[in-house]
Amino acid sequence: MPILETKGVKAYYSTPLGYIRAVDGIDLTLEKGVILGLAGESGCGKSTLVNTLMMNVRPPLRFIEGTIILDGKEISSMDRSMLKKNVWGVLVSLVPQSALNALMPTQRITDLVKDVVMHHMNVSEQEVVSMAKKRFEELNLEVDTLYRYPHELSGGMKQRVVIAISTLLNPKLLIVDEPTSALDVSTQKQVLKMLVDLKRAKIIESMIFVTHDIAVLRQIANWITIMYAGKIVESGLADDMLNHPKHPYTFSLVNAVVTPEPEVRNRGLASLPGEPPNLLDPPKGCRFNPRCPNAMEICRAKEPHLEEKSNRLVACHLVFP
Amino acid sequence: MIPRIIKDLFKIKKLDISLGIFLGLMLLSLLGSIIYPVDPTSVVGPPERPPSSAYPLGTDNRGRDVLAQLIGGIKNSLYIGVIAALISLGIGVIIGAISGYKGGLTDSSLMLMTDVVLVLPSILIMMLIAAYLKERNPIFVSIIIGVTSWPWVARAVRAQMMSLKAREFVYMSRIAGLRDIKIIIEDLLPNMASYIFMAFVLLMSGAMIAEAGLSMIGLGVTKGISLGIILYWAQLFESVRRGLWWWFVPPGACLVALASSLLLMSTALDEYFSPRLKGG
Amino acid sequence: MNPFIRFITRRLAFLLMTFFAFLLIIFALPRAIPGNPLASLLYQIIQQAQSNPDLVKAVYKKLLEEFGMDKPVHIQLIEFLGRLGGGDLGTSIAFYPRKVADLVFSYLPWSLGLLIPATLTSWVLGNLLGALAAYKRKTLTDNFLLTAFLTLSQTPYYWLAMILLYAFAVSFKFFPLNGAYSPGKTPTLSIPFILDMLHHYVLPFFSIIIGAMGGWAIGMRVMVIYELGSDYVSYVDSLGLPDRKILQYVFKNSMLPQITGLAINLGTILGGALITELVFSYPGTGFLIFRALSTLDYPLIQGTFVLIISTLLLANFIVDLIYAFIDPRIKTGYVGE
Numbered sequence: 001m002p003i004l005e006t007k008g009v010k011a012y013y014s015t016p017l018g019y020i021r022a023v024d025g026i027d028l029t030l031e032k033g034v035i036l037g038l039a040g041e042s043g044c045g046k047s048t049l050v051n052t053l054m055m056n057v058r059p060p061l062r063f064i065e066g067t068i069i070l071d072g073k074e075i076s077s078m079d080r081s082m083l084k085k086n087v088w089g090v091l092v093s094l095v096p097q098s099a100l101n102a103l104m105p106t107q108r109i110t111d112l113v114k115d116v117v118m119h120h121m122n123v124s125e126q127e128v129v130s131m132a133k134k135r136f137e138e139l140n141l142e143v144d145t146l147y148r149y150p151h152e153l154s155g156g157m158k159q160r161v162v163i164a165i166s167t168l169l170n171p172k173l174l175i176v177d178e179p180t181s182a183l184d185v186s187t188q189k190q191v192l193k194m195l196v197d198l199k200r201a202k203i204i205e206s207m208i209f210v211t212h213d214i215a216v217l218r219q220i221a222n223w224i225t226i227m228y229a230g231k232i233v234e235s236g237l238a239d240d241m242l243n244h245p246k247h248p249y250t251f252s253l254v255n256a257v258v259t260p261e262p263e264v265r266n267r268g269l270a271s272l273p274g275e276p277p278n279l280l281d282p283p284k285g286c287r288f289n290p291r292c293p294n295a296m297e298i299c300r301a302k303e304p305h306l307e308e309k310s311n312r313l314v315a316c317h318l319v320f321p
Numbered sequence: 322m323i324p325r326i327i328k329d330l331f332k333i334k335k336l337d338i339s340l341g342i343f344l345g346l347m348l349l350s351l352l353g354s355i356i357y358p359v360d361p362t363s364v365v366g367p368p369e370r371p372p373s374s375a376y377p378l379g380t381d382n383r384g385r386d387v388l389a390q391l392i393g394g395i396k397n398s399l400y401i402g403v404i405a406a407l408i409s410l411g412i413g414v415i416i417g418a419i420s421g422y423k424g425g426l427t428d429s430s431l432m433l434m435t436d437v438v439l440v441l442p443s444i445l446i447m448m449l450i451a452a453y454l455k456e457r458n459p460i461f462v463s464i465i466i467g468v469t470s471w472p473w474v475a476r477a478v479r480a481q482m483m484s485l486k487a488r489e490f491v492y493m494s495r496i497a498g499l500r501d502i503k504i505i506i507e508d509l510l511p512n513m514a515s516y517i518f519m520a521f522v523l524l525m526s527g528a529m530i531a532e533a534g535l536s537m538i539g540l541g542v543t544k545g546i547s548l549g550i551i552l553y554w555a556q557l558f559e560s561v562r563r564g565l566w567w568w569f570v571p572p573g574a575c576l577v578a579l580a581s582s583l584l585l586m587s588t589a590l591d592e593y594f595s596p597r598l599k600g601g
Numbered sequence: 602m603n604p605f606i607r608f609i610t611r612r613l614a615f616l617l618m619t620f621f622a623f624l625l626i627i628f629a630l631p632r633a634i635p636g637n638p639l640a641s642l643l644y645q646i647i648q649q650a651q652s653n654p655d656l657v658k659a660v661y662k663k664l665l666e667e668f669g670m671d672k673p674v675h676i677q678l679i680e681f682l683g684r685l686g687g688g689d690l691g692t693s694i695a696f697y698p699r700k701v702a703d704l705v706f707s708y709l710p711w712s713l714g715l716l717i718p719a720t721l722t723s724w725v726l727g728n729l730l731g732a733l734a735a736y737k738r739k740t741l742t743d744n745f746l747l748t749a750f751l752t753l754s755q756t757p758y759y760w761l762a763m764i765l766l767y768a769f770a771v772s773f774k775f776f777p778l779n780g781a782y783s784p785g786k787t788p789t790l791s792i793p794f795i796l797d798m799l800h801h802y803v804l805p806f807f808s809i810i811i812g813a814m815g816g817w818a819i820g821m822r823v824m825v826i827y828e829l830g831s832d833y834v835s836y837v838d839s840l841g842l843p844d845r846k847i848l849q850y851v852f853k854n855s856m857l858p859q860i861t862g863l864a865i866n867l868g869t870i871l872g873g874a875l876i877t878e879l880v881f882s883y884p885g886t887g888f889l890i891f892r893a894l895s896t897l898d899y900p901l902i903q904g905t906f907v908l909i910i911s912t913l914l915l916a917n918f919i920v921d922l923i924y925a926f927i928d929p930r931i932k933t934g935y936v937g938e
Contacts, residue, residue, distance in 0.1 A: 051839075059739060081843075096832065096839065102836035103833055104850060105930065106854060106927075106929060107850075115842060149930070
């Protein structure tokens with residue numbers, strides 16, 4: 001049984017001007033023990049997707065339709081209080097994109113740890129603290145950090161503390177949203193190592209790792225999914241995908257990695273002209289067609305669907321005519 | 322692109338309502354003297370008449386027409402509001418932009434000055450200045466309000482400036498050898514246009530309320546009329562205790578309608594331009 | 602140096618500097634404005650010399666002495682600061698020979714009695730309603746409350762006072778028309794007098810509460826929405842913390858700016874509810890300031906304003922002290938915007 005399985009998931013931002021179709025029909029299967037790398041340029045909906053995958057949907061975002069099955073439970077039909085009680089923090093945890101600001105400034109780390117653990121488990125304060133100390137040691141974090149305020153910690157330290165708090169209750173699935181984008185290279189390495197350690201120590205089972213940086217995916221992911229304009233365009237085994245991209249969009253993403261300047265690489269797409277589409281009013285046919293170097297007549301008329309061929313899913317008329 | 326934005330903006334109900342109220346009252350003040358050509362300062366009938374077909378909003382204690390006063394009052398209140406807002410905006414944007422762009426010592430000294438003015442209650446300073454001026458025409462009153470209301474604009478513009486400055490296009494302009502002033506005027510300020518417009522709207526509603534307050538304590542314009550001046554007369558001649566409601570209700574209601582429609586407008590724009598709805 | 606002490610010293614220096622800047626404004630204005638307003642006031646006083654020559658001469662002499670207009674400017678400034686330093690706020694013209702400080706303190710109790718309860722009540726109500734609107738944001742309740750708050754916050758207290766007075770004292774004669782107690786009575790601590798006072802108290806009290814509530818509510822709503830949208834809230838939300846707990850966090854963080862606002866508001870209380878007191882002829886300091894402004898009693902204007910600014914800056918300093926105790930960032934010397 002896969003840890004996560006979704007069918008036709010749609011989640012739109014509701015604005016006075018209409019729906020922004022940030023997540024528009026996602027079918028995704030994540031097998032147990034896999035580290036899935038989810039990539040795409042900024043604004044493609046990847047952040048929205050991972051939040052939707054755990055049903056963390058808050059206005060203006062709205063869950064429109066689809067089913068999400070996490071660890072055998074259909075979470076897409078659960079209400080918020082149910083999710084908070086039995087799913088979030090326990091089955092699935094999020095390390096948010098803004099991990100550097102994720103800690104409340106007027107609260108010590110221990111206070112947050114106590115609130116989180118004691119909400120989910122029936123334990124005493126002392127037990128929580130000793131549990132947290134043990135976990136911090138296990139992850140090579142100074143135990144002393146527990147008694148600090150967030151502003152006393154460095155950026156990399158905050159990031160690692162957030163990861164430690166998110167995994168305190170051994171969630172089966174950990175979702176990490178762009179953990180490395182704001183950090184320098186050596187801190188990035190520490191964070192990536194910590195994530196790998198978590199899985200090796202069996203604290204977590206599977207992981208979804210969101211990034212716009214393909215180079216990072218090479219180091220950590222064993223399965224890669226590429227997203228463009230609210231849809232999955234290609235999905236497959238990491239090495240195979242990166243060495244033989246099939247979708248023209250994946251192709252340009254992978255090629256961008258070769259660009260030496262990190263500034264350009266960070267912005268994702270160097271070689272691709274144009275801007276990501278306006279999702280209030282997405283292009284007809286294939287959403288990538290206005291920027292696609294190989295666009296054909298059919299790409300402007302008909303929307304391609306994800307189809308499978310030798311363990312690779314692609315949505316492109318060029319690949320599946 | 323511009324027509325698209327305007328079309329989008331019209332879909333926001335709050336904006337439509339507030340714009341409707343505001344423009345309606347503005348048109349009344351601009352066209353009113355043509356449709357209803359009565360002199361607000363001359364005696365046209367018997368004193369203290371309630372509304373009737375001859376005097377749609379009645380007359381005051383000396384037999385002057387209240388509707389005519391209202392039309393003239395809205396016009397002058399709007400005028401003072403606009404001029405005062407422009408003055409505050411001018412000072413605030415210049416100080417904020419220079420402070421945010423230059424940084425360093427310039428920044429700290431300008432912000433120290435801003436903080437000093439920010440802590441002092443502007444209404445007290447206004448009263449102090451006004452009390453020493455014998456004659457106060459609308460321009461004077463606008464200046465008094467304008468020079469005491471800018472600090473929060475300066476702070477906000479500075480913050481915006483600092484975040485914009487970090488962006489790539491400013492860097493590119495610098496590399497291209499553009500001078501600082503040129504960069505501020507040509508690159509940075511246009512990027513803040515929507516924000517500056519919102520500040521203008523807020524300053525204007527604040528200035529109109531401040532004008533009325535100054536007038537009520539006898540420190541408003543000494544010649545001519547405004548919404549505050551009508552209220553001042555109404556208060557001075559005991560309109561409330563003598564039950565002359567048509568004298569003090571309409572000017573206050575117009576003032577509240579103008580000021581709150583402006584505030585509602587800025588709230589609606591804020592919700593539209595708010596970055597939290599974008600991205601994803 | 603201890604970061605706590607450093608923070609406090611810096612704030613103290615800033616507030617003292619602000620105070621000095623304000624004194625300079627007060628000093629410079631009558632001297633810098635063209636047409637010399639003081640000279641023309643003196644001229645007017647001489648004109649009235651026929652009616653009561655002795656009194657006018659005394660006032661004239663006192664004014665000349667206090668403003669020292671015949672001396673060089675720097676001497677004037679030193680004398681001005683020296684008198685203030687000695688605790689002398691000047692002598693009123695309109696109420697000659699009463700001292701400014703003495704006048705303020707005799708009017709002050711009425712303003713304090715009116716404003717402290719009214720401000721606290723409107724603060725509590727405004728915060729509760731603002732938090733409710735923020736909690737229900739994007740719903741009909743919020744839309745209704747927000748529009749009501751927006752309109753209220755732009756409604757001058759005094760106009761509201763006029764409407765209330767017209768409705769409940771003129772149309773329906775539930776409450777008296779003016780004053781703080783019935784004419785002819787002398788303030789005592791007897792039950793009938795207190796009842797009479799309360800009867801006069803109702804309308805001014807409510808006009809201030811209703812007028813001020815909108816502003817507090819909008820402030821609270823903005824703060825709560827800001828905090829609810831902050832990253833730490835979405836993080837603890839995604840960890841499954843119950844909404845009740847999250848609201849506790851949010852309130853804790855939203856209350857700080859509101860407490861600051863309240864303290865600073867209470868700092869200006871010395872000025873009374875200026876125009877509202879005028880509308881109700883309520884004998885507080887606001888009424889006194891109006892008398893000073895309308896008779897151009899410059900010493901009284903200066904003196905009361907110096908007092909108001911002093912209490913305001915004091916309130917600011919108290920807020921700083923509270924912050925220094927509450928905010929861990931100050932205690933540990935974390936600097937930054």
